[in-house]
Amino acid sequence: MQNSSLVSMPSKRRNVLSAGNMVQPTEYSWTTRVTNTIVNHWNIFLVLLLIYYFTNTIFSRGLHRIPGPFLRTISPIPRLWSVYKGFSHEDDSALHERYGPIVRLGPNLSRFYSLAEGYDEEGLIPDPFVTTDKAMHLRLRRGAANAYSLNSMVQLEAYVDPVTERLANKIRKEYATGKKIVDLGQLVQQYAMDAICALTYGKDLNHTEKGDYLGFFKTSFIVNSYMAIFGQIPWIHRLLLGNSFIAPFIVGLESNEKIIQLAKEEIAADVLRSEGKDESLNPPSTFLQRLLLNQRRNPQSINDREAMAHCFNNIAAGSDTTAISIRSILFNTLKHPHVHQLLRKEIREAFPAKLPYLGAVIMEGIRLHPSVGLMLACAVPEPGETICGHFLKPGVEVGINPWLLQRNAEVFPNPDEFYPDRWLPENTSQERLILMNKCWIPFGHGTHTCSGRWISWMMIHKLVAKLILLFDIDLVEGGKDYTFRNYWLTPQRGLYISLKSASP
Ligand code: HEM
Numbered sequence: 290m291q292n293s294s295l296v297s298m299p300s301k302r303r304n305v306l307s308a309g310n311m312v313q314p315t316e317y318s319w320t321t322r323v324t325n326t327i328v329n330h331w332n333i334f335l336v337l338l339l340i341y342y343f344t345n346t347i348f349s350r351g352l353h354r355i356p357g358p359f360l361r362t363i364s365p366i367p368r369l370w371s372v373y374k375g376f377s378h379e380d381d382s383a384l385h386e387r388y389g390p391i392v393r394l395g396p397n398l399s400r401f402y403s404l405a406e407g408y409d410e411e412g413l414i415p416d417p418f419v420t421t422d423k424a425m426h427l428r429l430r431r432g433a434a435n436a437y438s439l440n441s442m443v444q445l446e447a448y449v450d451p452v453t454e455r456l457a458n459k460i461r462k463e464y465a466t467g468k469k470i471v472d473l474g475q476l477v478q479q480y481a482m483d484a485i486c487a488l489t490y491g492k493d494l495n496h497t498e499k500g501d502y503l504g505f506f507k508t509s510f511i512v513n514s515y516m517a518i519f520g521q522i523p524w525i526h527r528l529l530l531g532n533s534f535i536a537p538f539i540v541g542l543e544s545n546e547k548i549i550q551l552a553k554e555e556i557a558a559d560v561l562r563s564e565g566k567d568e569s570l571n572p573p574s575t576f577l578q579r580l581l582l583n584q585r586r587n588p589q590s591i592n593d594r595e596a597m598a599h600c601f602n603n604i605a606a607g608s609d610t611t612a613i614s615i616r617s618i619l620f621n622t623l624k625h626p627h628v629h630q631l632l633r634k635e636i637r638e639a640f641p642a643k644l645p646y647l648g649a650v651i652m653e654g655i656r657l658h659p660s661v662g663l664m665l666a667c668a669v670p671e672p673g674e675t676i677c678g679h680f681l682k683p684g685v686e687v688g689i690n691p692w693l694l695q696r697n698a699e700v701f702p703n704p705d706e707f708y709p710d711r712w713l714p715e716n717t718s719q720e721r722l723i724l725m726n727k728c729w730i731p732f733g734h735g736t737h738t739c740s741g742r743w744i745s746w747m748m749i750h751k752l753v754a755k756l757i758l759l760f761d762i763d764l765v766e767g768g769k770d771y772t773f774r775n776y777w778l779t780p781q782r783g784l785y786i787s788l789k790s791a792s793p
Pocket residue numbers: 417418430485602603604606607608610611614659660661665666731732733734736737738739740741742744745
């Protein structure tokens with residue numbers, strides 16, 4: 290039978306077949322054989338792969354001892370879903386209630402700042418947020434330390450004042466009728482952007498008058514939400530905003546270019562200004578001028594590229610965050626007539642002298658609604674660290690969420706209540722105040738503590754004091770439209786008010 294079928298084939302074909310049959314065991318390489326085995330038994334290999342993945346994920350770094358829901362230990366999806374919904378602080382709070390002071394949130398949270406990496410012709414842009422190079426981080430912080438210092442505020446104030454005045458004039462002219470409904474939250478955002486731009490470069494882009502004409506606020510919201518959500522599965526970044534071909538279709542980058550252009554123009558202007566001139570800072574100097582003076586005094590300390598990165602960071606890191614804080618302070622003040630009345634009295638009697646109650650209102654407004662609502666993460670350093678009785682290996686991501694710590698009832702009794710008086714020394718013991726200050730971390734903590742905290746502190750004081758001084762403000766319908774979502778930053782919407790000029 291076999292012969293007859295072979296015979297029916299053309300002779301050449303018959304030869305090939307028989308030759309093939311004979312040499313097959315030695316002709317295929319081992320890689321081909323392994324591939325064939327995998328293809329033939331793919332289901333067994335898939336199961337083995339999954340077993341390896343789960344065992345590795347659960348046990349590899351000793352994290353299986355950290356309490357938390359099982360699903361969180363094997364997959365980033367529950368965390369991704371929680372962040373996507375915009376209320377992950379509530380989920381995290383519930384997890385802590387159930388599992389205690391230390392909770393495993395995911396298989397391996399990643400420092401999502403890597404999603405904010407930016408590149409220029411020279412490569413990765415030096416950025417204190419992004420860099421994992423400790424020496425570079427130290428260099429960046431040192432090169433700009435005096436520009437962010439408390440001493441600099443006197444100089445920078447001179448650039449913020451006209452912007453505050455411009456907003457006050459706009460409100461007086463356009464809205465102070467007592468009848469118009471005003472989105473104060475939006476005005477505050479435009480103000481924060483202009484004020485930071487002005488103190489950084491000496492000029493601003495006048496968002497107060499023109500609105501979001503460059504799309505900066507829209508882009509910033511998209512990028513922050515994107516980082517919060519996809520930062521939970523960072524590998525996907527390469528297919529989205531991390532892909533230079535795709536990114537411009539998702540976010541317009543015109544506003545960023547405009548801000549970088551401002552930096553370039555100001556650097557060029559500074560070179561002209563400084564030629565043959567006295568090196569002393571004849572006040573007022575802008576943030577950028579201060580950096581360039583540092584450079585002239587010690588050319589190794591900071592280069593133009595680093596100076597530009599600092600300036601851009603001011604805008605990117607400082608405007609939304611400051612606006613969120615101001616909104617919370619104003620909303621909570623207006624929502625509590627007793628606080629509003631006390632604050633109004635203090636400001637109208639004492640402005641611009643010391644205003645301790647305003648200080649307490651600001652601390653409490655930022656405590657209740659910190660601008661960052663996700664965990665501030667860092668990697669455990671060598672040789673590992675014991676936290677809450679658990680040894681964690683070097684490299685494991687750990688962190689604290691300001692939202693949760695600032696609502697810890699052991700430190701802040703009735704933590705959901707807006708109660709500025711808790712910050713006043715006449716109401717709280719010195720010991721307790723020290724503890725409260727330690728647990729008040731809206732500006733982060735450790736080596737990555739916010740560089741711009743004095744800048745934002747100054748801006749918040751100026752604007753809140755000015756608004757309360759000049760206007761009688763009311764929330765529209767008790768602030769029923771005021772909401773927010775937590776996408777790393779926690780921007781609110783719907784801060785609708787009506788106002789009129791202050792009664793004498
Ligand atoms: C109320 C307003 C602000 C809040 C709540 C805030 C919050 C924060 C937080 C939580 C961090 C640490 C992030 C981390 O650990 O990963 C940070 C870092 C930083 N912030 Fe702010 N910020 C505010 C305003 C500003 C302003 C106005 C500027 C600049 C003008 C600024 C510039 C920076 C910079 C450059 C860093 C990076 C520091 C580093 O990594 O070394 N921030 N900020």
